[in-house]
Structure formats: C-alpha cells, structure tokens
Amino acid sequence: MGKYLFLAVFAAASVLTGCSSDYVMQTKSGDMIVTKGKPETDKSTGLVTYKDAGGFRHEINRDQITNMIEK
Template sequence: MRELASVAVLMLAVATLSGCSSDYVMATKDGQMIMTEGKPTIDKETGLVKYVDQSGHEVQINGDEVSTIIER
C-alpha cells in the first residue's frame, strides 16, 4: 500500500512539473511554422535561436530567418 501511495505522489509531481513548460511556435520569413518544446533561446553573440523540436532534438536556426515567436 505504501508503494502505491509513493507512486501516486511521484506521478502527481511529474504532472505538475510538466504543466509548467510551454510550447512555442516560431514563424520563419519563408513561411515555415516550427513547433518547439519549451521557450527558444537567442544567443546574442552568434545570433542563433536554439530550441528543442517536437522529436526532442536540440536545433539551432539563424535568428535572421525567424519573424515571430509565439507561446502556444
């Protein structure tokens, strides 16, 4: 019974934490719509926008190609 209670608490914690991260949509100047997991970050030194795609891969795109970033 105690194991069941600890599993339930763990699942509740995971559900709570997963609800905190928002997904974003990036629109590029050539018309692509890129769905991201979490908020993309902009590297001011290189001008690259780093994000995690829907497959979980970390990707970088030139910031000049991005027109807007919107939270879903």
C-alpha cells in the same frame, strides 16, 4: 491570407499539445516550427536554439524568424 494560415496552424498546434510553455516560430520562408519549451537566443552569435517535438536540438539564425508566439 498568410496571417490567417498562421493562426490556423497555431490553433491546431495548441489543441494537439495542450497547455505548455511551447512556442511556435514562423520563418521568412513561411515554415512553422513548433518547439518544446522556450527557444534560447545567443546574442553573441544570433542563433536561436530549440528542441523539436521529438526532443532533437536545432539552431536557426534569429534573422530568419519573423514571429515567435508562446502557445
């Protein structure tokens, strides 16, 4: 069921944003994060930096991300 929910959210996000190089990240807690542009991973710290739909910068530990898909 979780896989189908992820696909539904991914499809909805794709329709809302159109064609772009944005990404959808799924976390271990099941949250879906839609990013503006490609997230960047700092290999030395393990942090993934991304911008949300509002353009605000965020960081998350790479080990908290279970899946990352380009839209």
